Amino acid sequence: MHNKLIQIITVAALSLATAAPVQAQQPQWVEIAQTGGGDRVFFDTASQVRLFDAGVKQNTFRTVTLATVPGRRSLRSRYQADCFKGTLALRGLELVNAQGTPIREVPLERADKDPIVPAKDTIAADIWQYACSQF
Structure with a gap:
């Protein structure tokens, strides 16, 4: 049991060490x-931090949703996808300007941060699928 625990910790540490430079x-x-309103959703492949060890496959990453309608704000989100459980959890949300620079952080309620199983054929399902497709 002790060796298995060390093995799991080592794998997790190596996963983080290899993900940090990315x-x-x-x-x-x-x-x-x-989106249905025409907003475009982008995934930041350089922001990914993957945990891949015994029993855990998680990917933490950023997305940005660029508003295509004048007056609507663009959003940058931080998510965590659990690729074993099929869940997606929102970890942070910011309003951004046209250059992608944060304007303001949007406070999240605790319930907003709870992991959900994205409904089929939704943007959340597309985000989860992209985040977990490489596992």
């Missing part, structure tokens, strides 16, 4: 979806 890179946005 997070320091400039954002690399890939469009993954469009």
Whole structure:
């Protein structure tokens, strides 16, 4: 049991160590979806931090939703996808300007942060699928 625990901790530490340099890179946005209102949703592939060990497959990452309608605000979100459980949890939300610079952080209620199983054929399902497709 002790060796298995050390093995799990080692794998988790190695996963974080290999993911850390990726997070320091400039954002690399890939469009993954469009909302019904025409807003475009992008995934930052450079922001991913993957945990991959015995029993845990998680990916923490950023997305940005660019508003295409004048007057509507663009949003940058931080999510955590649990690829074993099929859940997605919102970890942070910011309003951003046209250059992608944060204008204001949006406070989240505790319930907003609870993991959910995204409904089929939704933007959340597209985000989860993209985040977990490489596991």
